Amino acid sequence: MIKERLAELVEEASDGALTAPEALSATVPLSxxxxxxxxxxxxxxxxxxxxxxxVDLTEQGLELLDDLDRLATHLAAR
Structure with a gap:
């Protein structure tokens, strides 16, 4: 559920340049x-x-933004 919501947020943040289904199925970094x-x-x-x-703005924190699985796991653990 978190991952799906994050994908929706990616679509909104990118003004639709990257759709939620594309974000969910990504096998490469979102960037x-x-x-x-x-x-x-x-x-x-x-x-x-x-x-x-x-969100941690260090390099490590920003790397989380490129991977929905890692980001969802990180948020679920909080």
Whole structure:
């Protein structure tokens, strides 16, 4: 359920350039599929608002944004 919601947030953050089904089925980093740095910042804002967490802006934290499975696991563990 978290992963599906994250995919919807990716679609919103990318203004539809990357659809939720594309994000869910991604086998490469989301940035390779077109999630731009602006989209990442919008996604961070959406995740922080929706899940009440603070996204770590270090390289390691930003890498989570490229992989929905890792991101969903990380959020579920909080």
């Amino acid at each position: 390779a599929l077109g999630l731009t740095s602006v989209g990442q910042m919008r996604l961070i804002d959406a995740i922080e608002t929706e899940f009440g967490v603070e």
